[in-house]
Amino acid sequence: MGAVPKHRITSxxxxxxxxxxxxxxxxxxxxxxxxxxxxxxxxxxxxNCGTYRGRQVLAAKEG
Ligand SMILES: [Zn+2]
Structure with missing residues (x-):
């Protein structure tokens, strides 16, 4: 017998x-x-602008 719930869970x-x-x-x-x-x-x-916490992290996308 496997795991059998002891009580019915109501809706x-x-x-x-x-x-x-x-x-x-x-x-x-x-x-x-x-x-x-x-x-x-x-x-x-x-x-979009490549910044994190006011610092340039990635190359900014121009335009
Ligand atoms: Zn941005």
Whole structure:
């Protein structure tokens, strides 16, 4: 006999648990780049102007 649940999980408890599980990854948080105003992910180099925390990291895309 394998692992058998001791108690029936009610639909309310199951739905509550799933609501918690799926709530977290639904927030893709973005910030605006202080250099160019592009929407970027925090703690990442801006792909538009190539800066991170006010410092030039990548070669800036001209234009
Ligand atoms: Zn930028």
């Amino acid at each position: 309310r408890r199951r739905k509550n648990r799933r609501a918690q599980t799926w709530a977290a990854p639904s927030l893709p948080h973005l910030i605006t780049c202080p250099e160019c105003g592009e929407m970027i992910r925090p703690y990442h180099v801006c792909r």
